[in-house]
Amino acid sequence: MGRKASSASEIEVRVQSRVGDNSIHPLEMGSGPPQRQPSDAEAGILSGETMPFRRWRPWLVPAFIAANVLLFAITMFVNNCPRNSISCVASFLGRFSFQPLKENPLLGPSSNTLEKMGALDVSKVVHGHQGWRLVTCAWLHAGVVHVLANMLSLLFIGIRLEQEFGFVRIGPLYIISGLGGSLLSALFIQSSISVGASGALFGLLGGMLAELITNWSIYANKVAALLTLVFIIVINLAVGVLPHVDNFAHIGGFISGFLxxxxxxxRPQFGWISQQNHSPNYHTGPTKRKHRLYQYILWIAAAIFLIVGFTVGMIMLFRGVNGNDHCSWCHYLSCVPTSRWSCNSSATYCSASQEGSQLNLTCEGGSDRSHSYSLPNATSDRIKELCSQLCS
Structure with a gap:
């Protein structure tokens, strides 16, 4: 199972398309006590009286952004294009210059460098027992365009969510969603390496949708808010059917974040909130529960589905199961072929022969292109780099 390990010349990029400030939040009230206790029905439409939820100072999401940017810079430093490639883009940047656009149009490193840094390579996860790649791949990016698109999305979505719920909740939501995206990607995309944080970003979108549903009664204009959020999610998922975009990471991250x-x-519900804000001598009638029954049901059901899903997925992955063998149409979720593009993502590899100081490479991935290089002592990493350029 898995890919031919000799070369991973194709990169499945987890692309999060640009989104605006699409966070949807319950209304907040002033610091003064309410004049009367509104009914639950009124709670959904009043514009001046709801829970004064604590506003957290965001620091974790900015730290995530800084970590992603720093790791991209380290990846480019390790890549060292002038040393390992015949030509580079923006060569004035020295070892931070980019691979040729034909090899990586996103202005970034080679696939071999990404693989060394921890990109998701199913053959290494399954046969090399490198399960840590399921986590590290979500912190790597294929190029400047890729990292900028994802970090802008994280800035718009993540900052507001951390302000609303704090780092203790948003941190696990982001990291576990990224793992869920990597897991589904590994089950269905096994012919190329995969990198990107958009599985975690889709997890934040999924979490926003679940939060709107579970806290339904405290929202004003709830139907409009729901339709807006669903529209944003559908548009972002639709982008994933383009070639070389890892939509399985998007879907896996979204489902994980949703659960x-x-x-x-x-959140606590309005009736309980109102009672907490009254003065001690104010009679409010029978005490209401902090959470409603449907919230408990959703909590338990989501926890069960999440645990079962991750357990089954991990067992399937480490047994070498290819999800496409059990779902003949699922590959259309990540790429829909048209007359303008193909969805073929078979790995390319090269046959090599050394004759003195002459290295001869032939691409065996379908193009059958050959080239000779003057390299007396070519390392395996160097051969992979040249093979990737030759077959791209």
Whole structure:
């Protein structure tokens, strides 16, 4: 199972398309006590009286952004294009210059460098027992365009969510969603390496949708908010059917975040909130529960589905199961072929022969292109780099 390990010349990029400030939040009230206790029905439409939820100072999401950017810089330093490639883009940047556009149009490193840094390579995860790649791949990016698109999305979505719920909830939501995206990607895309944080970003979108549903009664204009959020999610998922975009990471991250949202982003309901804000001598009638029955049901059901899903997925992955063998149409979720592009993603590899100081490479991935290089002592990494350029 898995890919030919001799070369991973194709990169499945987890692309999160640009989104605006699409966070949707319950209304907040002033610091003064309410004049009367509104009914639950009024709670959904009043614009001046809801829970004064604590506003957290965001620091974790900015730290995530800084970590992603730093890791991209380290990846480019390790890549060292002038040493390992015949030509480079923006060569004035020295060892931070980019691979040729034909090899990586996103202005970034080679696939071999990404693989060394921890990109998701299913053959290494399954046969090399490198399960840590399921986590590290979510912190790597294929190029400047890739990292900028994902970090801008994280800035718009993540900052507001951390302000609403704090780092204790948003941190696990982001990391576990990224793992869920990597897991589904590994089950269905096994012919190329995969990198990108968009699985985690889709997890934040999924968490937002779950939060809107589980805290339904405290929202004003709830139907409009729901339709807006669903529209944003559908548009972002639709982008994933383009070639070389890892939509399975998007879907896996979204499902993980959606389930986690019911567990982590639950809020107290309005009737209980109103009673907490009254003065001690104010008679409010029977005490109301902090959470409603449907919130408990969603919490338990989501936790069960999440645990079962991750357990089954991990067992299937480490047994070498290819999801496409059990779902003949699922590959269309990540790429829909048209007359303008193909969805073929078979790995390319080269046959090599050394004759004195002459290295001869032939691409065996379908193009059958050959080239000779003057390299007396070519290392395996160097051969992979040249093979990737030759077959791209």
């Amino acid at each position: 986690l949202g019911f567990v982590l982003l639950i």
